Amino acid sequence: MTITNNEILYLYDAKLTNPNGDPDEENRPRMDYEREMNLVSDLRLKRYIRDFIHAKGHDIFVRRVDDKPVTADKRIKDLKDSSNEWILDNLTDVRMFGATMTVKRDNKTFIGPIQFNWGYSLNKVELLESSITSHFSASERATQGTIGKDYRVKYSLIAFSGVVSGNRAEKTMLKDEDLYLLDEAMKYAIPNLATRSKIGQYPRLYIRTEYMDKETILGDYRDYIELRENVPNIRDINECSLIIDRLVKLLNENKEKIKNLYYFADEKLELILDGQQVKFEEAFKDLPLKQVK
Structure with missing residues (x-):
């Protein structure tokens, strides 16, 4: 089937964890300090998706080899075939996100149809800083373990916006199955691939x-939602609500342009429409809904 334009809204929360460390800031969580806003790069989100689809058995271009990081040149040399057809047929992440490859002095550039903006927190975020001690010493002569710093957010509800370009999808041979795989990754990748700094x-x-x-693009869905904090300085998903009146209105006013709406909604996130708590299915009942299992 022909891939058309899609738009994406994605919310996840982070509690006492580091959603995206900044190497230029001692690996502190990325922040807009003027707005007290936690930031997460699109590359961090794509890494979750890539790792998930690779674990599902799909080959990808941007990955480790034998559990070791390698250069792009090394990955290209390891490919069985460097033709465009083979690359797009076999490397799922290139069909999704694109890639730039130098093959025999020839630059191959695939512009990915699936793109995300940077994510940002809907709430003001405070950082937690603590010292950590390793059992291993810095040298054989040292008698104590090394001491370092650990930086985490106390609580951050992070929102991403994304698009799927139908025109670019045609050029990278993106499949409907790739989009279903994306849906699955957005639901399961983050909790299933947790590390010490990412659990929570x-x-x-x-x-x-x-x-x-x-042709249809309605705009960044984050502009149409509002976080209501039910207590000062929220620390948990049950201490806030998401007001969705403007988003529901936007989609209902454009429902003749919508083929399907794929979704999942965690029951712990309270949705508010017309001042009342509602289930997702009730709020968007006038749209063609397809739940991500």
Whole structure:
């Protein structure tokens, strides 16, 4: 089937964890300090997705080899075939996100149809700083373990916006199955791939609106939602609500342009419509809903 334009809204939260460390800031969580806003790069989100689809058995271009990081040149040399057809047929992440490769002095550039903006927190975020001690010493002569710093957010509800370009999808041979795999990754990748610094993150809401054509773009869905904090300085998902009136209105006013709306909504995230708590299915009942299992 022909891939049309899609738009994505994705919310997940982070509690006492580091969603995206900044190497220029001693690996502190990325922040807009003027706004007290936690930031997460699109590359961090794509890394979760790549790792998930690779674990599902799909080959990808951007990955480790034998559990070791390698250069792009090394990955290219390891490919069985460097033709465009083979690359797009076999490397799922290139079909999704694109890639730039230098093959025999020839630059191959695939512009990915699936792109995300940087994510940002809907709430003001405080950082937690603590000292950590390793059991291992810095040298054989040292008698004590090394001491370092550990930086985490106290609580951050992070929102991403994304698009799928129907025109670019045609050029990278993106498949419907790739989008279903993306849906699955958005629901399961973050909790399933948790590390020590990433445990404590859970997906709360995902919407992928599939439009009827390759022209429709309604805009960043984050502009149409509002976080209501039910207590000062929220520390948990049950201490806030998401007001979705404007998003529901936007999609309902454009429902003739919508083919399907793929979604999952965590029951712990309280959704508010017309001042009342509602289930996702009730709020968007006038749209063609398809739940991500």
